[in-house]
Amino acid sequence: xxxxxxxxxxxxxxxxxxxxxxxxxxxxxxxxxxxxxxxxxxxxxxxxxxxxxxxxxxxxxxxxxxxxxxxxxxxxxxxxxxxxxxxxxxxxxxxxxxxxxxxxxxxxxxxxxxxxxxxxxxxxxxxxxxxxxxxxxxxxxxxxxxxxxxxxxxxxxxxxxxxxxxxxxxxxxxxxxxxxxxxxxxxxxxxxxxxxxxxxxxxxxxxxxxxxxxxxxxxxxxxxxxxxxxxxxxxxxxxxxxxxxxxxxxxxxxxxxxxxxxxxxxxxxxxxxxxxxxxxxxxxxxxxxxxxxxxxxxxxxxxxxxxxxxxxxxxxxxxxxx
Amino acid sequence: xxxxxxxxxxxxxxxxxxxxxxxxxxxxxxxxxxxxxxxxxxxxxxxxxxxxxxxxxxxxxxxxxxxxxxxxxxxxxxxxxxxxxxxxxxxxxxxxxxxxxxxxxxxxxxxxxxxxxxxxxxxxxxxxxxxxxxxxxxxxxxxxxxxxxxxxxxxxxxxxxxxxxxxxxxxxxxxxxxxxxxxxxxxxxxxxxxxxxxxxxxxxxxxxxxxxxxxxxxxxxxxxxxxxxxxxxxxxxxxxxxxxxxxxxxxxxxxxxxxxxxxxxxxxxxxxxxxxxxxxxxxxxxxxxxxxxxxxxxxxxxxxxxxxxxxxxxxxxxxxxxxxxxxxxxxxx
Amino acid sequence: xxxxxxxxxxxxxxxxxxxxxxxxxxxxxxxxxxxxxxxxxxxxxxxxxxxxxxxxxxxxxxxxxxxxxxxxxxxxxxxxxxxxxxxxxxxxxxxxxxxxxxxxxxxxxxxxxxxxxxxxxxxxxxxxxxxxxxxxxxxxxxxxxxxxxxxxxxxxxxxxxxxxxxxxxxxxxxxxxxxxxxxxxxxxxxxxxxxxxxxxxxxxxxxxxxxxxxxxxxxxxxxxxxxxxxxxxxxxxxxxxxxxxxxxxxxxxxxxxxxxxxxxxxxxxxxxxxxxxxxxxxxxxxxxxxxxxxxxxxxxxxxxxx
Numbered sequence: 001x002x003x004x005x006x007x008x009x010x011x012x013x014x015x016x017x018x019x020x021x022x023x024x025x026x027x028x029x030x031x032x033x034x035x036x037x038x039x040x041x042x043x044x045x046x047x048x049x050x051x052x053x054x055x056x057x058x059x060x061x062x063x064x065x066x067x068x069x070x071x072x073x074x075x076x077x078x079x080x081x082x083x084x085x086x087x088x089x090x091x092x093x094x095x096x097x098x099x100x101x102x103x104x105x106x107x108x109x110x111x112x113x114x115x116x117x118x119x120x121x122x123x124x125x126x127x128x129x130x131x132x133x134x135x136x137x138x139x140x141x142x143x144x145x146x147x148x149x150x151x152x153x154x155x156x157x158x159x160x161x162x163x164x165x166x167x168x169x170x171x172x173x174x175x176x177x178x179x180x181x182x183x184x185x186x187x188x189x190x191x192x193x194x195x196x197x198x199x200x201x202x203x204x205x206x207x208x209x210x211x212x213x214x215x216x217x218x219x220x221x222x223x224x225x226x227x228x229x230x231x232x233x234x235x236x237x238x239x240x241x242x243x244x245x246x247x248x249x250x251x252x253x254x255x256x257x258x259x260x261x262x263x264x265x266x267x268x269x270x271x272x273x274x275x276x277x278x279x280x281x282x283x284x285x286x287x288x289x290x291x292x293x294x295x296x297x298x299x300x301x302x303x304x305x306x307x308x309x310x311x312x313x314x315x316x317x318x319x320x321x322x
Numbered sequence: 323x324x325x326x327x328x329x330x331x332x333x334x335x336x337x338x339x340x341x342x343x344x345x346x347x348x349x350x351x352x353x354x355x356x357x358x359x360x361x362x363x364x365x366x367x368x369x370x371x372x373x374x375x376x377x378x379x380x381x382x383x384x385x386x387x388x389x390x391x392x393x394x395x396x397x398x399x400x401x402x403x404x405x406x407x408x409x410x411x412x413x414x415x416x417x418x419x420x421x422x423x424x425x426x427x428x429x430x431x432x433x434x435x436x437x438x439x440x441x442x443x444x445x446x447x448x449x450x451x452x453x454x455x456x457x458x459x460x461x462x463x464x465x466x467x468x469x470x471x472x473x474x475x476x477x478x479x480x481x482x483x484x485x486x487x488x489x490x491x492x493x494x495x496x497x498x499x500x501x502x503x504x505x506x507x508x509x510x511x512x513x514x515x516x517x518x519x520x521x522x523x524x525x526x527x528x529x530x531x532x533x534x535x536x537x538x539x540x541x542x543x544x545x546x547x548x549x550x551x552x553x554x555x556x557x558x559x560x561x562x563x564x565x566x567x568x569x570x571x572x573x574x575x576x577x578x579x580x581x582x583x584x585x586x587x588x589x590x591x592x593x594x595x596x597x598x599x600x601x602x603x604x605x606x607x608x609x610x611x612x613x614x615x616x617x618x619x620x621x622x623x624x625x626x627x628x629x630x631x632x633x634x635x636x637x638x639x640x641x642x643x644x645x646x647x648x649x650x651x652x653x654x655x
Numbered sequence: 656x657x658x659x660x661x662x663x664x665x666x667x668x669x670x671x672x673x674x675x676x677x678x679x680x681x682x683x684x685x686x687x688x689x690x691x692x693x694x695x696x697x698x699x700x701x702x703x704x705x706x707x708x709x710x711x712x713x714x715x716x717x718x719x720x721x722x723x724x725x726x727x728x729x730x731x732x733x734x735x736x737x738x739x740x741x742x743x744x745x746x747x748x749x750x751x752x753x754x755x756x757x758x759x760x761x762x763x764x765x766x767x768x769x770x771x772x773x774x775x776x777x778x779x780x781x782x783x784x785x786x787x788x789x790x791x792x793x794x795x796x797x798x799x800x801x802x803x804x805x806x807x808x809x810x811x812x813x814x815x816x817x818x819x820x821x822x823x824x825x826x827x828x829x830x831x832x833x834x835x836x837x838x839x840x841x842x843x844x845x846x847x848x849x850x851x852x853x854x855x856x857x858x859x860x861x862x863x864x865x866x867x868x869x870x871x872x873x874x875x876x877x878x879x880x881x882x883x884x885x886x887x888x889x890x891x892x893x894x895x896x897x898x899x900x901x902x903x904x905x906x907x908x909x910x911x912x913x914x915x916x917x918x919x920x921x922x923x924x925x926x927x928x929x930x931x932x933x934x935x936x937x938x939x940x941x942x943x944x945x946x947x948x949x950x951x952x953x954x955x956x957x958x959x960x961x
Binding site: 051052158160161188189190191192193194196197215216217218219221222223241242245246255256257258259260261262263264265266267272274275277278 | 366367480482483510511512513514515516519537538539540541543544563564567577578580581582583584585586587588590591592593594595597598613
């Protein structure tokens with residue numbers, strides 16, 4: 001088994017919560033990410049799905065080095081990224097990029113598209129102006145835009161096109177992993193399919209890996225090879241995409257599938273058995289964090305946190321039912 | 323079932339630059355809604371679905387005007403009504419639920435005050451009956467411990483709860499029609515599912531009709547009896563939800579359905595090329611032709627007309643005309 | 656897959672085509688909306704200031720040979736055509752002094768604003784972007800500076816360093832930078848959270864790069880609006896300083912000092928010595944304020960569209 005491109009081990013991120021105006025006592029921790037493990041292999045897409053407050057955004061911030069983990073390690077190409085500095089750090093930044101959800105605020109409004117796409121190249125390489133030009137044209141064509149659009153400004157493009165520009169920028173340097181944070185949620189329905197297809201095409205051509213973060217099950221399942229389901233800072237299930245859709249094992253995953261919108265009016269989903277709101281990460285429930293809302297909770301669930309087990313080949317679940 | 327709402331040939335245009343620029347936001351839109359029915363108005367951004375709804379409730383911005391057509395609600399013609407009359411209808415007979423619950427709720431007033439307001443004004447209930455009514459409404463939207471929670475303020479509630487409060491406010495005046503404009507866009511998946519169940523319950527209990535404005539076909543599949551697909555200010559296909567999902571007749575409907583990812587299937591998505599049109603610069607003929615896989619020369623020059631393709635099912639596309647002709651020819655041959 | 660790319664390319668081509676023309680349309684619509692009144696006032700004044708040497712009939716610092724003192728404008732009794740707007744207490748031509756005074760006012764106004772704007776914007780960006788102690792230090796400095804009464808402080812500085820036009824420019828710049836710092840800092844604080852800035856940081860961009868490439872261009876709009884509003888203030892400040900005798904030193908003509916010189920003669924009815932320079936100040940300041948207002952409205956919605 002080859003080494004994964006990105007590997008998270010027992011990752012934790014706790015945010016301190018303090019109160020009081022002058023003295024600022026710490027009253028607790030928001031355990032945004034609490035023991036997350038997964039790996040992404042070269043050329044594969046890992047989908048990360050969960051609702052608000054589950055920690056997927058914090059996880060992506062940790063991967064992008066926007067936050068430092070409280071505990072645990074992140075390895076890229078086998079190397080721990082936490083201590084990276086100087087040239088090693090720059091190399092990481094060159095190889096790991098991100099595409100955000102909102103196409104209207106992720107492009108610098110006063111820069112030309114060509115300059116926006118060239119920026120990572122300018123930061124990381126010494127290419128001459130002509131070489132930069134060429135590379136920008138190359139990458140714009142890769143995402144389905146004509147090289148001539150490099151002279152235009154972002155506000156002249158539609159949402160879908162802007163997302164393409166953002167993807168182009170993410171690919172400009174020899175990127176190996178792109179973190180896609182809800183990249184199509186803000187786009188019109190007919191454009192979403194375009195971007196999804198484009199992303200798949202790019203992956204097949206360039207072999208780049210994706211961490212696809214989303215909240216829409218169908219979208220994430222479509223583009224991902226494997227899916228990780230997060231709840232309150234932990235991964236409750238991790239499996240191959242088709243396998244997960246056919247046999248969701250964790251009660252939370254099942255609830256997500258039940259809650260998902262049907263693709264056809266005749267489609268019947270099992271009755272929604274989940275109730276209530278997502279509890280806050282400040283004071284998570286004891287034992288298994290899902291137990292207060294779980295329709296199949298057992299007495300032991302409130303006491304002991306379940307351990308992740310491989311229940312079927314490549315199918316991990318953290319649940320006392322298994 | 324009586325007809326509750328009949329929109330006929332509605333035309334709402336936006337005027338700017340002193341009338342020099344006209345945007346035909348809603349152009350010749352007709353549909354019908356019976357009491358207790360749910361219709362989904364489906365389309366992408368800029369297709370005119372929100373403008374249609376604003377036309378119905380009389381809340382168009384100053385730059386927009388209804389220039390033609392009629393809106394008949396419960397037997398009355400709404401397009402001729404004065405603002406004061408529309409104000410009486412809004413809230414009492416027609417209510418709206420909007421996308422962002424935080425924007426719909428006043429942060430300074432308690433939940434009780436806001437839910438009670440329509441009942442206070444439109445049904446003139448006071449005092450203890452009013453308190454009971456508010457609790458009843460909150461219970462109908464499944465808010466636990468309503469007597470306690472109605473004393474709270476919006477910021478003390480989660481997004482899902484707030485959206486339910488908005489639903490309670492909408493029901494407070496006892497309306498016959500609720501227009502919900504993308505009410506679940508900001509909600510989490512499981513919260514959205516709970517909320518839609520609540521809406522369904524309300525409908526069954528009170529028999530209110532629902533117009534669901536959305537770009538999400540999944541919501542339409544779950545909630546609506548019939549649907550109207552809008553593109554560039556026109557309805558390109560409308561009919562029973564089952565019919566359209568089973569065999570959509572208009573290429574745009576087909577494309578929309580084909581571009582939806584389906585759980586458990588890795589089939590490649592059909593990506594509609596191009597992007598939704600700029601309403602100020604519409605293509606000639608059929609507005610969809612630049613993106614249509616079946617475009618014919620006629621589509622560029624002439625706008626198609628509505629054609630009946632089944633019981634209560636119409637679509638406008640030259641392809642259907644041609645198919646009908648071919649069928650006719652082969653039938654008589 | 657190729658199919659889709661081709662179709663998208665074709666669509667992008669049509670889009671790019673229409674966007675080329677839309678760029679042109681954008682500029683012409685900008686031109687259509689130009690504020691007529693402020694420009695109608697400012698452009699002539701700017702031209703007058705630029706070509707003062709050619710337009711002015713006389714040397715403003717020398718008395719007109721053969722003229723009397725306090726001659727009234729030509730349309731009044733006692734006036735003559737050789738001094739169209741009259742003469743002052745040294746028989747110098749009022750018109751020529753007005754023309755050269757325009758130059759002084761505009762130069763001081765513009766360069767003073769430039770100095771204030773540069774200092775203020777730089778400090779605002781540093782405070783907003785670097786945050787923490789840099790922010791604290793700069794903000795406390797701004798607070799302290801704001802506590803100083805502007806004009807009094809300017810007078811104090813002027814008496815310290817001695818009056819000369821360029822000293823005045825720097826002094827006024829030092830007095831008025833605080834309004835920029837505050838506003839720009841606020842904008843930078845919100846800009847900093849915008850995604851495209853975060854993206855530049857994630858891509859590995861140095862702080863210098865982020866500031867110059869991303870932050871600065873996006874605060875320029877606000878800077879420009881503030882600048883157009885500050886010019887008027889600086890011009891009045893300069894006029895006040897000159898009026899008080901610590902501004903541009905005589906015999907250099909400045910509207911403020913003309914006001915000061917002519918003040919006593921108002922009592923005897925020699926109004927032209929004060930009304931004309933006063934009108935000049937009024938018109939230029941009014942025009943810059945109107946222009947600033949127009950710019951503010953113009954640039955804001957566009958900013959939102961972008």
